[in-house]
Amino acid sequence: MFWQEDLETMARPDLEKLQLKRLRATVDRLVDSPFYGPVLRERGIGRSSIGNLGDLSSLPFTRKTDLRDSYPMGLMIANRRDLVRLHASSGTTGKPTVVFYTKKDIDVWSDMIARCMAMVGVIPDDVFQNIVGYGLFTGGLGFHYGAEKLGVLTVPSATGRTTLQIELMKDFHVNAVHSTPSYALHLAEVARSSGLDPAEDLDLRIGMFGAEFWSDNTRPRLEAALGVDAFDSYGLSEMYGPGVAFECEERNGLHVWEDIFIAEVIDPKTGEQVGEGEKGELVLTTLVRDAMPLLRYRTGDITRILATDRCSCGRTHIRLEKFLGRTDDMLKIRGVNVFPSQIEHILMDIPELSENYQIELETRGLMDEITVVSEIGKDAFTGEVSDLMNLRQGVESIFASKIGLRIRVRFVEPGTIERSTGKAKRIIDRRKEE
């Protein structure tokens, strides 16, 4: 189902014409802005300098540090009185990054979410439970407004109070949920321990999972645990929030809304666009943002452009491959680069292991050691020591061959690893600082 069918299925030449028009308008607005003005002038870019979409590469990058450094309102270019909302991401180091929205921005963002929800099959007759944090985090209010715009009865249950969440799902016959994948699995675990099988006893049909990178092998687990079709949701607060890119019914890549963003994939080291279909860092330029347009924003997220042709779902907007992770999340172990999502992908393919795991990093002597701590699956335990030893050895040799790294595996009892209502804590880094 479509929300804005004409825009979602627009032929590529028309879509690119629209992008060019909107990019020009964006640059025109930024030429005299306090942050971008000097940088653009330095590069000799003025009004109507953008002749075609290829000129995008002459524009400067914007980085997360630019948002932090311009705290609180340095990148905001709308009239202060037109602002209706702000969101902020917690700053673990230094100031938080803050994003501002005018009424027009909220409208665009809500349309993005409504498109995503309609795309995965949510209809106005459905009941939708939004199980993510409300407040400064964009996930709660962002999805909430989009769902309301689509006309879906929305249960703003936010996070926590797990047994109440399950009660709400049961009593209001909830059909669609939005949460982090790890909290969804935890919810299912709690439900089952109280004698309720979400796949059997609830009316769930659609699960939208984001704010964490999850692997393709996690999908069947989410689907079996909750009785849903699982869809990947991608977004970042710097680009409104969730809804930037989303899987369609094909579940082969995430459509990024190209009338709202221009997506590029670059080599994070050189800043050059990578070759067709190659992996790199996603860079996004906003095309219709009112309060806070951003040029070539370095998302730090690793993906590649999977397809640029019309999808079997009818949409023309390009598809990005399911994200591998964030450049910041990449672990460097004894010279080997590994994303936590690669480890998860391997773990979730082994039925004897549960969904609950953590990656521990330590320094032993002069070497970094990496250990995967995995809760042993309830059905997998045979009672034989040798079976567990074989399982451990099997997992370790898969890691060695697929990642090229000696990764130790340690089995722990169920319930050992801390459960989270939001983003799961997967990495425990105890390496000594250099």
Place this chain on the structure above:
Amino acid sequence: MVGVEQISVFLENKPGRLQHVTQKLGDAGVSIRAFVVAEAGEFGMIRVIVDNPVVALDTLRKEGFVCSRTEVLCVEIPDAPGELARLSLRLEKASVNIDYAYAFLTTTEKAIIVIKMDKTEEGLGALQGDYRILTAEEIQEL
């Protein structure tokens, strides 16, 4: 099932885990007839023969332990020199392997050997007649 049910519980090899599992069984009124702890570095397991396996398993699963059931034979032998060797020989002749075994003493002059075999039925065949093989009811009565 020809033998009795042994319950194995996965445990991390760290202080307090044995206490935790046995406490839960004790609280549920389950009496342990025999047990053995197997360890393999960072993890291990406790194997128990209890008076009431149904309650024991139910309790442990509710508490979130990972457990499994295994069929074993509880064989009564005289508490005297050479008896374990004689029993082992009998199984060897029947080509039955003892995967692991442990013993418990009762207040009588007999010992009871818990044996996990690769071929339980054959093992039973080899021992029946000469040895008393305890049933679940008899374990409960001990």
